[in-house]
Amino acid sequence: MAAKLTLRQNWRESAAWKAENLPLSTTNDQACKLFDAALTQYVGWYDDPTLGGLSGTLESLKKADPHFIMGQVLNVGLTLIGSGDNVFKNATLSGDLDVLDSIASKGRLPHREQLHVNAVLAWSRGRLSRAASLWEDILIDNPTDMLALKFAHDTYFYLGYQRQLRDSIARVLPLWKPSMPLYSYLHGMLAFGLCETNLYDEARKAAEEALRLNKNDAWATHALAHVYEMQADPDGGIAFMSRTMTDWEPCGMLACHNFWHWAVYHVEKGEVEAAIDLFDGQVSKRLRESGAMLDYVDAASLLYRLQLRDVPKQKLASRWPGVFDVAQAHYDDRVLTFNQLHFLMAFLGAGNDGQRLVNLPPQRDLGRRDDGGWPDDQQRIMAEVGIPAMQAMVAHNQGRFDDAAEKLAAVRYDLLRIGGSDAQRDVFDLLLIDSAIKSERHANLARALLAERSLFRPKSPMLKSLNDALTTRCSAKASKKPAVAAGPV
Numbered sequence: 300m301a302a303k304l305t306l307r308q309n310w311r312e313s314a315a316w317k318a319e320n321l322p323l324s325t326t327n328d329q330a331c332k333l334f335d336a337a338l339t340q341y342v343g344w345y346d347d348p349t350l351g352g353l354s355g356t357l358e359s360l361k362k363a364d365p366h367f368i369m370g371q372v373l374n375v376g377l378t379l380i381g382s383g384d385n386v387f388k389n390a391t392l393s394g395d396l397d398v399l400d401s402i403a404s405k406g407r408l409p410h411r412e413q414l415h416v417n418a419v420l421a422w423s424r425g426r427l428s429r430a431a432s433l434w435e436d437i438l439i440d441n442p443t444d445m446l447a448l449k450f451a452h453d454t455y456f457y458l459g460y461q462r463q464l465r466d467s468i469a470r471v472l473p474l475w476k477p478s479m480p481l482y483s484y485l486h487g488m489l490a491f492g493l494c495e496t497n498l499y500d501e502a503r504k505a506a507e508e509a510l511r512l513n514k515n516d517a518w519a520t521h522a523l524a525h526v527y528e529m530q531a532d533p534d535g536g537i538a539f540m541s542r543t544m545t546d547w548e549p550c551g552m553l554a555c556h557n558f559w560h561w562a563v564y565h566v567e568k569g570e571v572e573a574a575i576d577l578f579d580g581q582v583s584k585r586l587r588e589s590g591a592m593l594d595y596v597d598a599a600s601l602l603y604r605l606q607l608r609d610v611p612k613q614k615l616a617s618r619w620p621g622v623f624d625v626a627q628a629h630y631d632d633r634v635l636t637f638n639q640l641h642f643l644m645a646f647l648g649a650g651n652d653g654q655r656l657v658n659l660p661p662q663r664d665l666g667r668r669d670d671g672g673w674p675d676d677q678q679r680i681m682a683e684v685g686i687p688a689m690q691a692m693v694a695h696n697q698g699r700f701d702d703a704a705e706k707l708a709a710v711r712y713d714l715l716r717i718g719g720s721d722a723q724r725d726v727f728d729l730l731l732i733d734s735a736i737k738s739e740r741h742a743n744l745a746r747a748l749l750a751e752r753s754l755f756r757p758k759s760p761m762l763k764s765l766n767d768a769l770t771t772r773c774s775a776k777a778s779k780k781p782a783v784a785a786g787p788v
Contacts, residue, residue: 306343306515310335311480319479321444323369324409330364335480337373342449342484344517344553353377353552368408371399372415373446379422380453382635383592386423396423411437415447425634425675427454435467442471445481452488457635457718458676465492483512487519494525495721497755502526514543517550517557524560528722531756533564540564552593555585559597563722566604567761574605575614583621590625596641596719598622600726603644607726607733615648623649630656636677636685637717640727643689647696657689684713688727695734703734704741728752736769742776745769 310332316323323331336347337356346352351359357377360370375395378384386393396419402408403416418433434451437444448471455464468489475482486509493502503526509519520543527536540561548554558581565574578601586594599622602615626645633639639656646653691707694700707730714727732752735745749766756762 306345306347306513307336307339307480308349310339319443321411321441322409323367324412325364325367325370327364327367330360330367330370333360333363334367334370334373338446338449339481341373341377342445342481343515344550345515346551368399368402368412369415369446371395372412372419375399376419376422376446376450379419380450381592382457382638383590383595383629383632385632385634388632396420411441411444418447418450422454425677427458427676428460430454431458431460431463438467438471442474443479445484448485448488456720457637459715459718461492461495461715465489465496465498468492483509484516484518485509486512487516487522490519490522491525491720494522494529497529499526499530510543510546514546515550517547517553520547521553521557521560524557525720525722528560528563528567529755531567531759531762533567533760536564537561551585551589552591555582555589555591555594555597558582558585559601560722562601563604566601566608567759569608569760569764571605571608571610571614574601575618578602578618583618586625587621592629592638595622595625595629596638596723599626599641599644599648600723602648604726604729606648607729619645619648619650623651633681634677635718636681637719637723639681639685640688640692640717643692647692653689653693653696657686657693680716684710684716688714688717691734692730695730700734700738701740704731704738704744707731707734708744732765736765736772739776742769742773 311319312328313323313326313331316331323334325331333350333356336350337353337360340347340350340353340356346354347356350356357374360367361374364370375392378389378392384392386396399416400420403413403420406413408416414433414437418430421427421433422430431451431454434447434454437447438451441447448467451467452464455461455467468485469492472485472489475485486505490502490505490509493499493505502522506519506523506526509516510523513519520540524536524540527533527539540557547557558577562574562577562582565571565577578598582594582598582601586598602618602622605615606612623645626642629638630642630646643653643656646656687706687710691703694706695703707727711727711731714724717724728748732745732748735741735748738745746769749762749769752759752762752765
């Protein structure tokens, strides 16, 4: 069992928030302190046992001042950012949003808090880009507002906005003082943005600085794990994750994902048993305990990657049902296209045809009133990118590899729009490569994709095995061609 983690105990009261030019519209010092405690656990990806964890802290915060606007923003925002819930199936969430909507419509809040409320409401209606824009408006005048910064950071991740993920942190970092609470986390957040924009050396430096300041920064660990992944250095990644495990494992909200990275290194090396051991001992276990959407995505993606490496079905057959149970409870959420694609992985892995997911309307209309003409981001992304990708997954599952390759190739450069990281979306690159290798007509596409992959991953162990698979496939096809009869002499 992971060690319990307590990083801060000196929480900011009302006067301290005001001194930092971030006044909170409550006179209740206990509410201000609990807001700080909840924000800290959110940013640090951990549960403080002295406060009952993040959920216990939020409950105490609500009791301390039920009318505290920023407390409501934090509570509702975290539910939405978790991406495993929506207003259609959670009456409490819907009611909380109605309360915020009513408050916002009166226009009596301080400007910064009004923008926070508007951003959360936009997010709840599927207008993620609008929400991020509002949080950026806050940061222009209030660059040390960590809640706005972290909500924007996570939203950019969901949108696949890689430059914004990086630049949002870069804009405010010089305006923070090292003595400010939560300062060290900025370096880990910047590191992730740098990695997602292919600035791997700079990402490594930023992550190492974050870890120098706080060895328990699981997000900085995660950013450095991405560097090892994207540079195809699985041995370095395994050594790093193993060496630092006691530092990041107590950050339970991200530990499953960091174990996922560790397992992916083994998949890269073709070490199937080691990857399955991590699935059984960490990823699957943590999903059962948390039910968190990030943990679900890790579990589904890891098993799907193993399938793409042609791991015998009997090795995975007993592992898919537990993942499928979570997918079945959420497949009609239609909150994020990224999640829907991962639900389909479990449906297919558990032996379902997955067609009921593909046949769902692209996205619920989350808008409940006019919001300045901002469109529902996910509705459009699901229709234009998600459905073709899902059709490709179904085709691959049915052995229609030519169809799968053609459908996925048509949207491959649009897959960035589904969000997630480069490392997470790589599963779709691998799906395309596998489809092309196994197809009847697209050997040249497979060859081109592997040449392209070698640009960033020249030393990749998986790259060699994929090239070998293509060579074997082409040789087998050539041997089946009928001999050409000799003409008359």
